Amino acid sequence: MKDQQLDEILRMARLTAGKLKGTITPEEEADLAQWVARNKHNHQLFGEMQDEEYRSALLADMDRPDAETALVKMRARIKRYEKRRRRTQRRWRYSIAAAMVLLGGGASYFFLQKKPSPAPVPSLSVSAGQQDILPGRNGAILTLSDGSRITLDSLGNGIVARQGSTKAVLSNGSLSYTAEHGTAGKIGYNTMTTPRGRQFRLVLPDGSRVWLNAASSIRYPTIFTAGERSVEVTGEAYFEVAPDEEAPFKVEVNGTTEIEVLGTDFNVSAYPDEPDIRTTLLKGSVKVTGGKENRALVMRPGQQTVVAPGEDISLLKNVNVSRTLAWKEGRFEFSGNIRDIMRQIARWYDVEVVYEGDVSDRAYGGAISKYENVSRVLEMLELTGSIHFKIEKQTASGRAKITVRP
Structure with a gap:
């Protein structure tokens, strides 16, 4: 399967989730409607995705130890089934639906590139009396x-x-x-x-x-x-x-x-x-x-x-x-070191970012909705096991502060 086709499927997954959640923009809704009307298979799949029991069954059927593994399996499954689409239409439709549940259903993933590690319990610290930081x-x-x-x-x-x-x-x-x-x-x-x-x-x-x-x-x-x-x-x-x-x-x-x-x-x-x-x-x-x-x-x-x-x-x-277009379509899609990532977070959540200790230049990758509270984004980054964060109350600058440390 061509990467361009796969990208379209993943994008329709996100738009379907936006439609279900009521967060879709008029332009995105028009794109989704055009995709649904393209053929009967898209139309039927979109109808099935409105059924909560159907989505839950798909999630339960996906044996996924962690989000990164699920993403890799999902991409491989879609490409593999595309080759047999004419002979196995049901499996092809299942793979698209699985993609919609995984990415469109609000799931997210982060990983430390080229050096996977066990996923620890996040240790995100929020100082007393400080509420979470809302998205832009x-x-x-x-x-x-x-x-x-x-x-x-x-x-x-x-x-x-x-x-x-x-x-x-x-x-x-x-x-x-x-x-x-x-x-x-x-x-x-x-x-x-x-x-x-x-x-x-x-x-x-x-x-x-x-x-x-x-x-x-x-x-x-x-x-x-x-x-x-x-x-x-x-x-x-x-x-x-x-x-x-x-x-x-x-x-x-x-x-x-x-x-x-x-x-x-x-x-x-x-x-x-x-x-x-x-x-x-x-x-x-x-x-x-x-x-x-x-x-x-x-x-x-x-x-x-x-x-x-x-x-x-x-x-x-x-x-x-x-x-490149992730910001326009309502998500973060990171690929770079933690300082690259935190510059994006600082602009969208209007926060001050400081660093303590030896924060390495390791490359991180991942994706998550930009409309999550900042704690959710930071918790997903912490699952890599190599970086930790602390959210503090507003500083003299009038902004909340996020401290990044190894």
């Missing part, structure tokens, strides 16, 4: 062209601002812009900023859609003039650019890197506390210019450019797109 949520601050600021997560649906001939409209956690018919109007610039612990969606004046991750910002005009579409980004954002051959779309990243597209889907990560700027392409084609020599590279889907300070731009092929 939808929210952003909109700065208008006149400098006034609007906190979007405190408003209901409707018009939030009028600027010349354009209206900024809030609808179900997404901000969009509409221009009054027949008026050109003066161009102003808005900035959407997501604080730590917030994320938000934006529809630009040309219809391009943007998902903004925590601790990020995007600056853009309230009207795009003919032949020109340009925005500025910091932090992390995912773009679905509306095609327009007459007006290339440009993204300036941290003032050092430029991305130029005609119509495409891509992700850019450019946090100031990360070692580089990474652009990952999902669909279409983009040209990325940056690096020491300010060189330009044209990307294809599944590729990623890396721009690090003082170094030339580089191109990575066949990257893990699922991992």
Whole structure:
């Protein structure tokens, strides 16, 4: 079975769980509906997955000593049954359902890469009187062209601002812009900023859609003039650019890197506390210019450019797109050392992170919903047996503190 097909199954697993839990977004629900309608097998499987007894029976039938082993077995089972799908349709459907229960049903897994160890009882410590830390949520601050600021997560649906001939409209956690018919109007610039612990969606004046991750910002005009579409980004954002051959779309990243597209889907990560700027392409084609020599590279889907300070731009092929887009689809999908992982946790849960003792550079991997409380995420990491955490009450910075130690 091709990895692309497997990735689709795992993604549908997560969307099915979101549908059952009521946490699915409108865009995700549309994707799930399209998958269900694709053929009768998908439709029947989705119907069965609504039955709690059916899901429980599948879980009971899966002999899994730990989550990592279950994941490996599940992936192998799906690939093996795909080869015999025409002869053994029932087993094929069972394997997909098992995947949905394991990953879509809220299960999670973490492991210490290349060095498995017995799973001890987590020793997570929460200081007295300190409640658990809740996950981030939808929210952003909109700065208008006149400098006034609007906190979007405190408003209901409707018009939030009028600027010349354009209206900024809030609808179900997404901000969009509409221009009054027949008026050109003066161009102003808005900035959407997501604080730590917030994320938000934006529809630009040309219809391009943007998902903004925590601790990020995007600056853009309230009207795009003919032949020109340009925005500025910091932090992390995912773009679905509306095609327009007459007006290339440009993204300036941290003032050092430029991305130029005609119509495409891509992700850019450019946090100031990360070692580089990474652009990952999902669909279409983009040209990325940056690096020491300010060189330009044209990307294809599944590729990623890396721009690090003082170094030339580089191109990575066949990257893990699922991992790159995990934040947008409501989960953490880690692969790296504990400091890499904790930077993501700090931004989403808005916490301070400190380290005690010799915290190694061992590589960890794993996945879990980003809508779990932070204690759940840390407990799963502790199951590797090589790292421990302590959650303390708010510090002088106003944030809760997580101490990481061996």
